[in-house]
Structure formats: structure tokens, C-alpha cells
Amino acid sequence: MDKSLTSGSNHLGDATHNEVHIVRAQLQDLLVEARHNQDILNRHQTLDLQLIGSHSFRELIQHIFVTLAELCELDQVTLSLVNSQHNLQDMLADLKIDSTEFPFLLFVQSETELQIEARPLKKPVLGNYETDVHQILFAPCFEQPISVAIIPLIRQSKLLGSLNLGSMDAERFSFDMGTDFVERLASIIAICLENVINSERLTQISLTDALTNVSNRRYVEQRMLEEIGRARRQHYCIACMYLDIDHFKNINDQHGHQGGDDVLREVAKRIKAELRLSDTIGRFGGEEFVVLLVNTSHANALMVAERIRNSIADKPFSLSMGGMCDVTISIGIATLSDDHNLGEIDSTANDLLLRADRALYQAKDQGRNCVRVAIDD
């Protein structure tokens, strides 16, 4: 037997075997990478769908802070929004969102505040976290990140704000990294932000009284049903106040319709100033207002009503055409305790409003500028 041939063919066999082994390993790596990429793609698609599907500002912000952070495995996510005329903060107040609900949502007064090292934020900036540059953007986070991506949110050439992503991994965001993904994400978020803000504003307009800027009757009636339902589930008491300006016809007669309008606006403002964010105030029509106090006992409702009455009676109103005017208000209160919160929600709401209205008429009958409580309370 030709040994060299045999050993040669063995060598050949080993070499082929090794090559096959290497190719197999490479294929395996490619497969792992393909699965990994597919996984990333799936996560991004899930994120896109959640962001695009957001129906409200609250929902969108939650997806940015929770879904985005989870799916992209980020350690810190904050969002800075340019709020030049305080419009956004007013909108949040109307939506009953207070600053504690979204601590990672930041407001800046102008685009200049989002400049990085004196350069306008036009493109994503990736790299190491630097305290003097990035601290403001990550101030609410428990831990400061190690690498960051500051991504402008631009819509129709206007900077809406910045999405600020942080990671404890130094290599997660480096200055020479491609930014296609983050730019795509930022354009989706910018479009969604613009959409939800516009839609919240439209809803707000349709539920707001144009003269006084408080809610209108439609909103209060809708809200009342929701609040009665919630009070029933969570077993607390709610109170309803019916408020009516005294002798408003005389105010109109003496100071003209414009003077009357000034009084309506100022009354709404003074009532609102005495309420909590969770309470609801609405103009029901003419010179009538309704207030809904959640999780409020009979005694507390009485206290708030007295405070409102005093805030109106104690200080004369100045009118836009000049001159002053004394104004008083009468208030009727009805409360709905947990043990009486039964039956159809519609009729419970009607009954609560009716009882507050009857108490108001008692207040009118008994001299005005006073607070009366429903008899059966």
C-alpha cells in the first residue's frame, strides 16, 4: 500500500473537515446574527406601532418613557419639550397631568436651551456623558448615564424638543456611530407628538367655554359620569356645587355686556384658584357654574364653598372699560357619599346636580351671597 497516498488523503480529509467545520461555525454565527437582527427589527416594529397607536398625550409619553426604554434596553430616557408660551403646561393642567406624573418630562423656554456647546441641535449628538453639557437633560434620573444620544425632534423645520437617551454602557452611544435608527425614531416621535398635541387641543376647544376658558357644560356632564363611576369603585365621597352670580342682570345693566363678560371671566378665575387640579369647574350657561370636588367630604366641600364665596365678595372686580364692581355669588352644595352611590350612573348624576341646584335656590331665597347644603345631605 502506498502510505504517502493514504496519509495524503488523510491530510486532505482533515483539511476538508476543518473547512466544513469553519463554514458551519460561520453559518451558525450568521444565523445567530440574523436572529438577533430579526429580534431588533421586531422590537422596533412593536415600538413604532405603540407610538403611532397612541391616542392621547399621556399614552404617547408613557410609551416613550416605558416601552421605548424597555424595548431598546435604555437606562435613562428623558424628553425635553420647547414650551415657549407655556401652552404645553396649560394643556397638561387641562388634562389633569401634574409634574409628578412624568418626572422625566422636561420643559425648556426656547430652542436656545437645547443648544449643545453653543450649536443648534439639528442632528443627533452621540457620545460620552459630560456633566456640564448633559446634566440638565438627565437631572431627574436616579443615576447619570455613561453614554448618551441627544436627538432633536423636528417637525416642519421647527424644533419641538429633544429625546434624550442614556446608557450605563460606555459603548452604547459613541460619536462615530450611525444615526439612521435614532433619526427614524425621532421623526416618528415628532409626528406622533404633533398629532396628539393637536388632537388634545381640538378636544379641549370643543369642551371649553370660549368666554371664561373653563370647561363647558358638555365636559362637566361627561366628567361627572366618570367621577361618579370612579368614586363608586374606590369608595369615596364626591361633592357637587352649583354657583350663580347674584343679580347679574344688574351688573350687565350698569356696566354693559362687556362689563358683564369681565365679571364672568374673573369669577371663573377666582373659583378655579380655590380648587385642586383634580377638581372640575365648568360654566353651565349664563352666569351659572358647576364645580365637582372629588374625594371630598361634606365638611370640606362647605369649607371650599365658603372660601370661593369670600374670594369673590371680598375684593371688588376691576373692569376692562374702567371702574370697579362689587360681585357676590350664591352656592348650593350636594354630596354623594359612598353608601348612596348606587343605581344607574346617569340618574345618580342628575339627582346630584338637581339637589345642588335646589340648595342654590335656597341660598338665593335666603338673601344671596351665602352657601346652602342640600336638605337630604
Ligand SMILES: Nc1nc2c(ncn2[C@@H]2O[C@H](COP(=O)(O)OP(=O)(O)OP(=O)(O)O)[C@@H](O)[C@H]2O)c(=O)[nH]1
Ligand atoms: N354679559 C353676559 N351676560 C350674560 C351672559 N349669559 C347670560 N347673561 C345674562 O345674565 C343675566 C341673568 O339674569 P337672571 O337670570 O335674571 O339672574 P340674576 O340677575 O343674576 O339674578 P339672581 O340669579 O336671582 O341673583 C341675564 O341678563 C343674561 O342676559 C354672557 O355670556 N355674558
